[in-house]
Amino acid sequence: MSIAVIGGGIAGAALAWRLRLLDPASDITLFVGHHSVRGDATGASGGMVRGFETDAESCVAATESLAELVASPVLRDWADYREVGSHYVLEPGDVDVAALASIVEAGLPGSLTWSAVEDLSEPCPLRGLPQGAVAVVERQGGYFSPHRLRTSITSELLRSRVVVSQEPVTGVRPDGTLQGVDRVHAGGFRAVVVAAGAWTPHLLLDRDPAADGFRTKAIQYVRCPVAPPGLGAFTDETSGLYGRPLADGGFLLGVPTQRWGVDPDGVGVDPSLIGTLLDVVAERLGLTLNPSGLEGFGSADCYHREPGLALRDLERASPVYTFTGGSGGAAKTVLAASRTAAARLLDRVATGHAGGSQAQR
Ligand SMILES: Cc1cc2nc3c(=O)[nH]c(=O)nc-3n(C[C@H](O)[C@H](O)[C@H](O)COP(=O)(O)OP(=O)(O)OC[C@H]3O[C@@H](n4cnc5c(N)ncnc54)[C@H](O)[C@@H]3O)c2cc1C
Known part of the structure; x- marks a missing residue:
């Protein structure tokens, strides 16, 4: 056929x-x-991977994908996979974390732990999180290309x-x-x-x-030359901030855009969002970044209802x-x-x- x-x-x-x-x-x-x-x-993708997702179907797909990636030397090499760990922070009560964590545990045994941020065995590198925020930590998370x-x-x-x-x-x-x-x-x-x-x-x-x-939406991030210590790949749903280390010692950082319906051939970077990003980075990572040292990237993805x-x-x-x-x-x-x-x-x-x-x- x-x-x-x-x-x-x-x-x-x-x-x-x-x-x-x-x-x-x-x-x-x-x-x-x-x-x-x-x-x-x-x-353009940041390539951040973890098993945990906030809906069960995506969690199954992400866990199966990561399990296949970590188990296959060929795929690890093809994808240049870096197991730097993953933190995912969300508001308490948003989803049934225990049920979703059990999906990840079944596919990637021993990789995931979760708790209220203040009860983590190792301090969370993110600051100023709301009281009771939940952190999902995955040893086998990270990023690939x-x-x-x-x-x-x-x-x-x-x-x-x-x-x-x-x-x-x-x-x-x-x-x-x-x-x-x-x-x-x-x-x-x-x-x-x-x-x-x-x-x-x-x-x-x-x-x-x-x-x-279907709708298109812009996604943008910056590459900054400094890396916050102790942080692998992370997504903080309480502020929107996400990021991951770069192989050259820098760090990729982004916050969500609201630019819907973009033409994928001309996405560009929205400078006003960089201001928002700098504020959130100062609050959550305690870093004051110089905008002139940042390199912005933008692309579009296809969203579905x-x-x-x-x-x-x-x-x-x-x-x-x-x-x-x-x-x-x-x-x-x-x-x-x-x-x-x-x-x-x-x-x-x-x-x-x-x-x-x-x-x-
Ligand atoms: C900036 C950014 C950061 C992201 N970070 C992450 C992340 O950290 N983790 C994560 O899980 N996901 C991330 N994503 C999402 C993920 O990368 C995308 O969902 C995924 O790459 C989409 O792949 P795709 O093949 O569907 O689309 P694309 O990669 O856009 O590929 C579509 C292809 O179709 C081609 N095409 C277009 N028109 C035609 C034509 N007429 N004929 C033939 N080919 C055509 C295009 O040239 C293009 O190569 C990110 C996305 C973006 C934009």
Whole structure:
């Protein structure tokens, strides 16, 4: 069977790789576009990984992904994985931490501990946290390079006879016709998966992105030359601050943006958000940063009203699917999400795309 995957970010590359592993006989084409010259999410990603997530489905996917990563010397090398530990801080009572922690414990035994911040066995490097805030600490959390992982996977795809094409797909119709590619390919695929991140809504012709649940959003961070001592990867939901060490001794720091609906080809950096970031960094890390020493990065990701990287049907009986919607966090779930998506896609192709409109992670 012939399958087209559109998008050479980590989502598309991982999906094509899983398809090839599951069905060595299938004919797969990965359309990669021009990610080397566009600042895609995979190239900009902080790559922070942990098992803990605040909804059970994402927690399962993140835990399975991290368990696969830490257990595989090949993937650790492909992804340049750094096990620097992870702190995740949240308001008390927001979620059932015990239930979510048990998901992580099942997949990564002994990695996670959690408690009120004031009861941690080692002092939390973050300051000024609200009374009763809960810290989830993961020994096996850290970060990897999504860009290096997609590059490694793409090289592996070429070795395993997947066609990696730079033909510019300009649109996909619900009947599976591709616009912008040669006539042989245009209507010749049994299934088409649009995995083009923030470009996905634009590529789906004759569709209303809002009705499909997709929106783009900017994500930005700064690289600063100093690293706060004792801190690995961290996310502080009580202030929005997140960050992780950089291999060169510096630190990546960010706070969430509210820039929705951005054009992924022109995201840029919002300077006003850097002011907010400096205030939060002073409060939570006790650091006074000089803005002139900071380097800002911005990119966009594709968000979905039901967040999570998942294979989604476009419409009943259509051969077109999407594999996006990671909503700012797909690096940590991509290994599990791509395995689930590939199995489901092969099943759907085998049954003639029977089934309703739904997502499955
Ligand atoms: C700044 C930033 C920091 C992040 N940090 C983290 C983090 O710390 N941890 C975490 O878990 N997640 C993080 N994320 C989220 C995660 O990185 C993304 O969810 C993930 O990389 C999305 O991958 P993707 O393949 O779906 O999209 P992308 O990486 O954007 O890839 C889409 C690809 O499609 C290609 N494309 C577009 N149009 C076409 C076309 N017509 N034909 C062919 N190809 C096309 C693009 O060129 C691009 O290469 C971050 C995201 C951003 C933006």
